[in-house]
Amino acid sequence: MKISKNTLQIIEKLEKNYGSEVVKYLNYETPWQLLFATILSAQCTDARVNIVTKELFKKFDTVEKFADCDLKELESYIYTTGFYKNKAKNIKSCAKVLLEKYDGNVPKDIDELVLLPGVGRKTANVIRGNIYNEPSIVVDTHVKRISNKLGLTKETDPVKVEYDLMKKLPKSHWILFNIHIIKLGRTICIARNPKCEECFLKENCKSYKLKN
Numbered sequence: 001m002k003i004s005k006n007t008l009q010i011i012e013k014l015e016k017n018y019g020s021e022v023v024k025y026l027n028y029e030t031p032w033q034l035l036f037a038t039i040l041s042a043q044c045t046d047a048r049v050n051i052v053t054k055e056l057f058k059k060f061d062t063v064e065k066f067a068d069c070d071l072k073e074l075e076s077y078i079y080t081t082g083f084y085k086n087k088a089k090n091i092k093s094c095a096k097v098l099l100e101k102y103d104g105n106v107p108k109d110i111d112e113l114v115l116l117p118g119v120g121r122k123t124a125n126v127i128r129g130n131i132y133n134e135p136s137i138v139v140d141t142h143v144k145r146i147s148n149k150l151g152l153t154k155e156t157d158p159v160k161v162e163y164d165l166m167k168k169l170p171k172s173h174w175i176l177f178n179i180h181i182i183k184l185g186r187t188i189c190i191a192r193n194p195k196c197e198e199c200f201l202k203e204n205c206k207s208y209k210l211k212n
Protein backbone atom coordinates (compact mmCIF):
# COMPACT_ATOMS: atom_id res chain seq x y z
CA MET A 1 0.00 0.00 0.00
CA LYS A 2 1.38 3.41 -0.97
CA ILE A 3 0.93 6.05 1.72
CA SER A 4 0.69 9.60 0.39
CA LYS A 5 3.35 12.15 1.30
CA ASN A 6 0.74 14.34 2.98
CA THR A 7 -0.52 11.47 5.15
CA LEU A 8 3.03 10.57 6.16
CA GLN A 9 3.65 14.18 7.17
CA ILE A 10 0.44 14.20 9.23
CA ILE A 11 1.55 11.05 11.04
CA GLU A 12 5.06 12.35 11.64
CA LYS A 13 3.75 15.61 13.06
CA LEU A 14 1.23 13.86 15.29
CA GLU A 15 3.95 11.62 16.65
CA LYS A 16 6.39 14.50 17.11
CA ASN A 17 3.81 16.50 19.09
CA TYR A 18 2.04 13.73 20.97
CA GLY A 19 4.61 10.94 21.22
CA SER A 20 4.10 7.24 20.60
CA GLU A 21 2.70 6.12 23.93
CA VAL A 22 -0.60 4.24 23.79
CA VAL A 23 -2.51 6.50 26.19
CA LYS A 24 -5.50 4.99 28.00
CA TYR A 25 -8.41 7.41 28.24
CA LEU A 26 -10.65 4.93 30.07
CA ASN A 27 -9.56 3.37 33.38
CA TYR A 28 -9.61 -0.43 33.57
CA GLU A 29 -7.70 -3.36 35.00
CA THR A 30 -9.16 -6.28 33.05
CA PRO A 31 -10.37 -6.79 29.46
CA TRP A 32 -14.01 -7.11 30.56
CA GLN A 33 -13.74 -3.85 32.50
CA LEU A 34 -12.54 -2.08 29.34
CA LEU A 35 -15.38 -3.69 27.39
CA PHE A 36 -18.05 -2.47 29.83
CA ALA A 37 -16.41 0.96 30.23
CA THR A 38 -16.44 1.36 26.45
CA ILE A 39 -20.13 0.40 26.27
CA LEU A 40 -20.75 3.10 28.90
CA SER A 41 -18.76 5.66 26.92
CA ALA A 42 -21.32 5.89 24.09
CA GLN A 43 -22.64 9.47 24.06
CA CYS A 44 -20.69 10.17 27.26
CA THR A 45 -17.30 11.67 28.13
CA ASP A 46 -14.42 9.43 29.20
CA ALA A 47 -14.05 11.55 32.34
CA ARG A 48 -17.64 10.80 33.39
CA VAL A 49 -17.22 7.08 32.62
CA ASN A 50 -14.09 6.98 34.78
CA ILE A 51 -15.98 8.54 37.71
CA VAL A 52 -18.79 5.99 37.31
CA THR A 53 -16.61 2.90 36.86
CA LYS A 54 -14.56 3.73 39.97
CA GLU A 55 -17.52 2.78 42.17
CA LEU A 56 -19.12 0.36 39.70
CA PHE A 57 -16.12 -1.95 39.46
CA LYS A 58 -15.78 -1.96 43.26
CA LYS A 59 -19.34 -3.16 43.67
CA PHE A 60 -19.37 -5.52 40.66
CA ASP A 61 -15.88 -6.95 40.67
CA THR A 62 -16.46 -10.05 38.53
CA VAL A 63 -18.21 -10.83 35.24
CA GLU A 64 -20.49 -13.18 37.22
CA LYS A 65 -21.70 -10.31 39.39
CA PHE A 66 -22.68 -8.33 36.28
CA ALA A 67 -24.43 -11.37 34.78
CA ASP A 68 -26.42 -11.98 37.98
CA CYS A 69 -27.05 -8.35 38.89
CA ASP A 70 -30.35 -6.69 39.54
CA LEU A 71 -30.87 -4.37 36.55
CA LYS A 72 -32.27 -1.56 38.69
CA GLU A 73 -29.22 -1.64 40.92
CA LEU A 74 -26.88 -1.56 37.91
CA GLU A 75 -28.87 1.35 36.47
CA SER A 76 -28.46 3.28 39.73
CA TYR A 77 -24.66 3.13 39.30
CA ILE A 78 -24.53 4.15 35.66
CA TYR A 79 -27.44 6.53 35.11
CA THR A 80 -25.21 9.62 34.81
CA THR A 81 -23.65 8.19 31.62
CA GLY A 82 -26.93 8.59 29.72
CA PHE A 83 -29.00 5.94 27.91
CA TYR A 84 -28.54 4.01 31.13
CA LYS A 85 -31.43 1.58 30.70
CA ASN A 86 -30.08 0.29 27.39
CA LYS A 87 -26.51 0.28 28.64
CA ALA A 88 -27.47 -1.68 31.77
CA LYS A 89 -29.38 -4.24 29.71
CA ASN A 90 -26.52 -4.62 27.24
CA ILE A 91 -23.83 -4.95 29.92
CA LYS A 92 -25.79 -7.61 31.80
CA SER A 93 -26.53 -9.56 28.58
CA CYS A 94 -22.93 -9.15 27.45
CA ALA A 95 -21.66 -10.53 30.78
CA LYS A 96 -23.93 -13.57 30.35
CA VAL A 97 -22.63 -14.24 26.82
CA LEU A 98 -19.01 -13.86 27.98
CA LEU A 99 -19.65 -16.52 30.63
CA GLU A 100 -21.69 -18.87 28.42
CA LYS A 101 -19.53 -18.72 25.28
CA TYR A 102 -16.09 -17.54 26.35
CA ASP A 103 -15.60 -18.78 29.90
CA GLY A 104 -15.71 -15.19 31.15
CA ASN A 105 -13.00 -13.98 28.76
CA VAL A 106 -13.31 -11.30 26.07
CA PRO A 107 -12.89 -12.64 22.50
CA LYS A 108 -10.28 -11.22 20.15
CA ASP A 109 -11.94 -11.79 16.80
CA ILE A 110 -13.83 -8.78 15.47
CA ASP A 111 -16.62 -10.98 14.05
CA GLU A 112 -17.20 -12.44 17.52
CA LEU A 113 -16.85 -9.12 19.33
CA VAL A 114 -19.51 -7.37 17.25
CA LEU A 115 -22.00 -10.12 18.08
CA LEU A 116 -21.82 -9.26 21.81
CA PRO A 117 -24.78 -7.21 23.10
CA GLY A 118 -24.06 -3.46 22.94
CA VAL A 119 -20.81 -3.92 21.00
CA GLY A 120 -20.31 -2.27 17.61
CA ARG A 121 -17.17 -1.91 15.53
CA LYS A 122 -15.94 1.02 17.60
CA THR A 123 -16.03 -0.91 20.87
CA ALA A 124 -14.66 -4.02 19.15
CA ASN A 125 -11.71 -2.03 17.82
CA VAL A 126 -11.03 -0.51 21.25
CA ILE A 127 -10.71 -4.04 22.62
CA ARG A 128 -8.60 -5.31 19.73
CA GLY A 129 -6.18 -2.38 19.93
CA ASN A 130 -5.91 -1.92 23.68
CA ILE A 131 -6.14 -5.49 24.90
CA TYR A 132 -4.78 -7.57 22.05
CA ASN A 133 -2.52 -5.00 20.38
CA GLU A 134 -4.12 -5.88 17.02
CA PRO A 135 -3.92 -3.07 14.44
CA SER A 136 -7.35 -1.44 14.53
CA ILE A 137 -8.76 2.03 13.97
CA VAL A 138 -11.28 3.35 16.47
CA VAL A 139 -13.59 5.85 14.78
CA ASP A 140 -15.13 8.08 17.42
CA THR A 141 -16.58 11.55 16.99
CA HIS A 142 -13.13 13.23 16.91
CA VAL A 143 -11.69 10.79 14.37
CA LYS A 144 -14.75 11.09 12.13
CA ARG A 145 -14.78 14.90 12.18
CA ILE A 146 -11.04 15.54 11.94
CA SER A 147 -10.35 12.85 9.31
CA ASN A 148 -12.83 14.72 7.11
CA LYS A 149 -11.15 18.05 7.79
CA LEU A 150 -7.72 16.64 7.02
CA GLY A 151 -9.03 15.17 3.77
CA LEU A 152 -8.41 11.54 4.73
CA THR A 153 -12.05 10.66 4.02
CA LYS A 154 -15.24 12.19 2.70
CA GLU A 155 -17.46 9.74 4.54
CA THR A 156 -19.58 10.41 7.62
CA ASP A 157 -20.60 6.83 8.38
CA PRO A 158 -18.05 5.60 11.00
CA VAL A 159 -17.61 2.18 9.34
CA LYS A 160 -16.90 3.78 5.95
CA VAL A 161 -14.49 6.23 7.63
CA GLU A 162 -12.73 3.25 9.23
CA TYR A 163 -12.33 1.50 5.87
CA ASP A 164 -11.02 4.69 4.24
CA LEU A 165 -8.49 5.16 7.03
CA MET A 166 -7.39 1.53 6.78
CA LYS A 167 -6.55 2.22 3.12
CA LYS A 168 -4.73 5.50 3.83
CA LEU A 169 -2.83 4.97 7.09
CA PRO A 170 0.09 2.59 7.64
CA LYS A 171 -0.98 -0.34 9.84
CA SER A 172 1.72 0.57 12.33
CA HIS A 173 -0.16 3.77 13.09
CA TRP A 174 -3.76 2.50 13.28
CA ILE A 175 -3.93 2.29 17.09
CA LEU A 176 -2.10 5.56 17.72
CA PHE A 177 -4.19 7.52 15.22
CA ASN A 178 -7.26 7.53 17.47
CA ILE A 179 -5.20 8.44 20.53
CA HIS A 180 -3.51 11.35 18.74
CA ILE A 181 -6.66 12.65 17.08
CA ILE A 182 -8.60 12.64 20.38
CA LYS A 183 -5.85 14.81 21.86
CA LEU A 184 -5.91 17.15 18.85
CA GLY A 185 -9.72 17.31 19.00
CA ARG A 186 -9.75 18.17 22.69
CA THR A 187 -7.06 20.84 22.55
CA ILE A 188 -6.67 22.38 19.08
CA CYS A 189 -9.17 21.11 16.53
CA ILE A 190 -12.09 21.73 18.89
CA ALA A 191 -15.43 21.04 17.20
CA ARG A 192 -17.02 24.47 17.75
CA ASN A 193 -13.87 26.52 17.62
CA PRO A 194 -10.87 24.96 15.86
CA LYS A 195 -7.68 26.91 16.57
CA CYS A 196 -6.37 26.55 13.02
CA GLU A 197 -3.73 29.26 13.24
CA GLU A 198 -1.93 27.45 16.06
CA CYS A 199 -2.47 23.97 14.59
CA PHE A 200 0.69 22.05 13.67
CA LEU A 201 -1.24 20.30 10.90
CA LYS A 202 -2.49 23.37 9.07
CA GLU A 203 -0.15 22.95 6.08
CA ASN A 204 -1.51 19.42 5.64
CA CYS A 205 -5.17 20.13 6.34
CA LYS A 206 -7.60 20.17 3.42
CA SER A 207 -10.19 22.21 5.32
CA TYR A 208 -7.59 24.87 6.28
CA LYS A 209 -6.25 25.09 2.72
CA LEU A 210 -9.74 25.55 1.29
CA LYS A 211 -10.36 28.50 3.62
CA ASN A 212 -6.97 30.20 3.19
Ligand code: SF4
Binds near residue numbers: 197
Ligand atom coordinates in the same frame (compact mmCIF):
# COMPACT_ATOMS: atom_id res chain seq x y z
S1 SF4 B 1 -5.92 23.21 10.62
FE1 SF4 B 1 -7.83 23.63 11.72
S2 SF4 B 1 -9.35 22.24 10.83
FE2 SF4 B 1 -7.33 21.51 10.23
S3 SF4 B 1 -6.81 19.98 11.78
FE3 SF4 B 1 -5.92 21.92 12.45
S4 SF4 B 1 -7.45 22.86 13.77
FE4 SF4 B 1 -8.47 21.23 12.61
